[in-house]
Amino acid sequence: EAQVTQNPRYLITVTGKKLTVTCSQNMNHEYMSWYRQDPGLGLRQIYYSMNVEVTDKGDVPEGYKVSRKEKRNFPLILESPSPNQTSLYFCASTGGQGYGYTFGSGTRLTVV
Amino acid sequence: AQSVTQPDIHITVSEGASLELRCNYSYGATPYLFWYVQSPGQGLQLLLKYFSGDTLVQGIKGFEAEFKRSQSSFNLRKPSVHWSDAAEYFCAVGAGSYIPTFGRGTSLIVHP
Numbered sequence: 615e616a617q618v619t620q621n622p623r624y625l626i627t628v629t630g631k632k633l634t635v636t637c638s639q640n641m642n643h644e645y646m647s648w649y650r651q652d653p654g655l656g657l658r659q660i661y662y663s664m665n666v667e668v669t670d671k672g673d674v675p676e677g678y679k680v681s682r683k684e685k686r687n688f689p690l691i692l693e694s695p696s697p698n699q700t701s702l703y704f705c706a707s708t709g710g711q712g713y714g715y716t717f718g719s720g721t722r723l724t725v726v
Numbered sequence: 727a728q729s730v731t732q733p734d735i736h737i738t739v740s741e742g743a744s745l746e747l748r749c750n751y752s753y754g755a756t757p758y759l760f761w762y763v764q765s766p767g768q769g770l771q772l773l774l775k776y777f778s779g780d781t782l783v784q785g786i787k788g789f790e791a792e793f794k795r796s797q798s799s800f801n802l803r804k805p806s807v808h809w810s811d812a813a814e815y816f817c818a819v820g821a822g823s824y825i826p827t828f829g830r831g832t833s834l835i836v837h838p
Contacts, residue, residue: 618769649828656816656830657770672825704769714760715826717769 616641620705620718627695627725635690635721637705645708646688647672647715648680650701657704663688695725728753730819732829739807740837747802747832749817759800760818760826761791770816776800787811812836 618639627633639646647662649672659672663682677699679691688707692699702722706715729752739745751757758777762770774785781793791802800817814833820826 647825654830657828659825659827662825706770714762714772714775715770717762717771719769720767 616716618705618707618716618718620703620721622721623719624722625724627723629696629725630694632691632693633695633723634692635703635705635723637688637690637718638686639688639705639707639716640686641707641709641716642685643707643709643716644685645710646682647706647708648678648688648690649704649706650674651704651720652701660690660703692723695723697725699723700725728757728819728827730817730827730829732815732817732832734832735830736833736835738835738837741809742806745802745804745807745811745834747815747817747834749800749802749829750798751800751817751819752798753819756795757819758826759791759793760820761785761789761800761802762816762818762828763787764814764816764831766813773802773815807834807836809836809838 621636644665648660649657651657658674661680663669705718708715731750760775761773764770773789774783776783776793783791789804814831816831817829818826
């Protein structure tokens with residue numbers, strides 16, 4: 615089944631403790647992206663990647679890092695999480711122009 | 727810069743009634759336009775997309791949308807709503823499908 619898999623689905627952590635949210639897609643897509651979803655703000659793009667070793671900032675990149683060492687994986691790294699990063703995070707991938715994104719099921723992160 | 731406005735935060739309809747969700751965009755050329763649906767606790771699912779050709783686009787789950795360049799709109803419609811359509815709906819616009827800007831979403835409530 616074609617899908618985007620994120621892990622974990624739920625995570626509670628403490629301020630300052632580094633964490634990684636994994637994302638993997640099995641559709642051989644070149645383009646991948648991370649979004650955060652907050653009430654009343656919709657989805658905001660954090661980072662995106664157009665191919666292996668090619669990443670770029672989205673609208674809200676502060677406090678986040680990404681890497682794209684393999685085509686299928688696009689992890690999101692929070693090196694020093696803070697409470698304002700408490701949010702619902704989505705990874706997504708697309709095969710290119712006009713295809714639309716396939717989204718993962720989301721990761722609900724709480725930073726205390 | 728591209729932007730999307732979904733004027734209605736909440737829409738309430740009765741089951742069996744028709745539905746129209748509004749979406750207005752700002753973009754310098756003919757954009758790529760998308761509608762996504764998010765059921766509770768789930769990721770986003772692509773309903774339909776437009777980037778050229780016939781301005782009336784058919785999607786999954788019985789939805790359709792019409793691109794009106796003169797009004798910068800891409801409204802989503804369904805002739806008869808089912809209780810299972812209750813969800814959050816997002817309109818998105820982009821120069822390409824991999825860097826879309828999302829609206830803030832419209833929450834659809836369906837009364838029996």
